[in-house]
């Protein structure tokens with residue numbers, strides 16, 4: 066797609082409305098065929114609800130009012146504020162009617178009003194901003210979206226994540242004549258209006274191009290029946306997760322990054338573990354605390370805990386538990402004694418594979434047999450050799466697979482064809498899989514077969530290895546099917562010989578950069 070900056074005539078001359086407010090046409094895309102026009106509207110509504118698609122600086126939008134479901138009184142801002150806003154909006158509409166009429170579009174009508182609050186990712190840098198978003202129907206085949214920020218009076222008071230303008234209009238017109246005449250146009254209302262064509266700052270122009278390109282791409286996507294490949298926020302609501310994540314980030318990120326003693330990238334590790342902690346806290350809240358289990362009665366074990374950051378956050382947040390790893394890490398020393406007491410250098414050799422030979426002797430190592438008190442929540446975050454074992458240990462768990470290993474601890478590629486998939490596998494996993502996809506499906510199938518109701522989440526973490534497989538509930542009722550024992554599974558997988566030797570050997574190797 067080629068996006069052109071405004072064509073000389075008639076597009077680039079500002080259009081004045083009755084109140085002498087000027088709307089500057091900035092970019093236009095010709096040849097848009099979103100038929101019917103609802104394709105454009107569905108795509109734009111999705112972008113209104115998910116402004117993070119347009120900017121990585123934006124975390125989300127909270128909808129304060131939506132005329133399709135709320136009455137004006139339901140609005141989450143004060144009613145007076147809303148009334149004032151309504152007056153302003155009506156005034157804007159009047160102006161807009163004139164604007165659209167000047168583009169030869171008759172009969173503008175408001176189809177839907179939404180007030181959203183845009184929440185930036187870094188709230189120390191930028192404040193949230195409220196904005197009215199109006200879906201306007203301009204007669205057959207035309208539609209517009211008008212964005213009006215609330216309480217922003219100048220470029221200086223505009224948050225970084227929003228273009229420094231007092232209004233944005235995206236206007237789609239289609240005609241029956243020929244496709245080239247179907248246009249998508251973007252107008253800005255500037256803070257310092259000029260009757261002349263003005264040269265916009267580069268950043269404003271680039272943003273306009275991006276907004277228009279996204280609107281175009283998403284409208285085409287809706288028209289072509291695009292479906293999101295990856296579904297997020299299936300297990301835990303996005304807003305609760307994000308609020309907890311932001312709160313943890315504020316309290317722990319800077320300190321952890323500044324005191325990092327490993328040679329690994331602190332930002333990647335810290336933000337990843339903060340996000341996993343936020344997810345677990347919300348998961349536990351939904352599954353345990355809301356059902357009356359006190360927070361400090363939730364007991365966790367992070368198996369293969371590496372640098373221990375996840376354990377640190379969870380302990381500091383008042384949960385009970387510990388982490389262990391075959392190899393102690395330098396980071397453990399930066400944590401308070403309370404946390405250091407919860408980090409152990411131990412090697413897990415599950416009791417289920419103790420019948421295989423253990424030739425290496427114990428070399429003074431401390432072993433864990435994989436028997437945990439009933440109800441202990443097991444965490445396996447990128448825990449390599451342990452990944453396929455965790456669903457077999459009989460306790461609720463969350464596994465985030467990473468490198469692919471067999472029960473023997475050897476590196477292993479699971480079959481990438483579809484026949485071993487669970488019916489519940491996401492649609493994109495019903496095709497031939499990557500090695501990683503096959504590992505994730507293998508863990509899910511193992512968990513299912515030993516009787517867990519398998520839940521899946523694509524975690525919002527800075528890693529491509531972000532699939533979480535969760536088992537909290539046991540299968541029951543209609544969903545019984547065959548339940549395998551862990552021993553059955555081990556036999557089905559060809560045994561676990563060599564596991565103990567392999568993991569003992571780990572203790573004399575330098576940890577990889579995880």
Ligand SMILES: C[S@@+](CC[C@H](N)C(=O)[O-])C[C@H]1O[C@@H](n2cnc3c(N)ncnc32)[C@H](O)[C@@H]1O
Nearest residue numbers: 369370371390391412413446447448450568579
């Ligand atoms: C890829 S690292 C991940 C560490 C950490 N969970 C993270 O995400 O940063 C895998 C860890 O699992 C540990 N590990 C593997 N097998 C183990 C076993 N049998 N017992 C204890 N730790 C083990 C390794 O020592 C390593 O630190």
